[in-house]
Amino acid sequence: MKQKSVIKADNSWVEKSIREFPGSPSERIGSGWMLITAGTESAGDWNTMTASWGGLGVLWGRDVAFMFIRPSRHTFGFANDNPLFTLSFFDKGYRDALSLCGEKSGRDIDKAAEAGLNPIVFDHSIAGGKAAGAVGFKEASEIIVCRKLYTHDFDPAAFLDPVLIEKSYGGTDYHRMYIGEIVSLLTKK
């Protein structure tokens, strides 16, 4: 299903260093959850999904974010077809919205409309144009914009603890890992 039209991000967004990202990534992602969003309206469409696995770190001398998407997710195709993705973080009051985006598929519903979220797109007037074209949400408290650097499909033969396979996979739908260079952390002024 076509997702809700995006509106231009207003000038309430300010760029910060990723080193000022509030809280520990384990807590913010693992407990607080995030929305992974990829695609743009101008490229056809976009989609978002909830994730609680991922991280922030340093690789190849660059600040990076990493995330994991199963091929069965509608978001998978958007993450593969577009150079940018965003990670949006929310206050606790948006838990129901994040639950919906983690239970329903953008194949079937207009997620943002049903979750009460407003998709925004950054243009060249924000963050020196680094985030241009990336889609996030007006209601987010922080949005991390990433440029894909590397992807890799999990290989069942490479798992060293068989419990991981038993608990997380039924023989298929192994995650694809995405490592993205953090090009911008946007927060509210």
Ligand SMILES: Cc1cc2nc3c(=O)[nH]c(=O)nc-3n(C[C@H](O)[C@H](O)[C@H](O)COP(=O)(O)O)c2cc1C
């Ligand atoms: C708390 C939570 C965390 C999730 N984390 C992930 C994740 O890290 N990777 C993933 O592929 N799916 C994850 N999911 C599942 C997707 O969010 C879910 O399947 C979603 O409906 C996919 O939407 P889509 O088909 O529109 O892409 C999570 C779901 C929830 C509720």
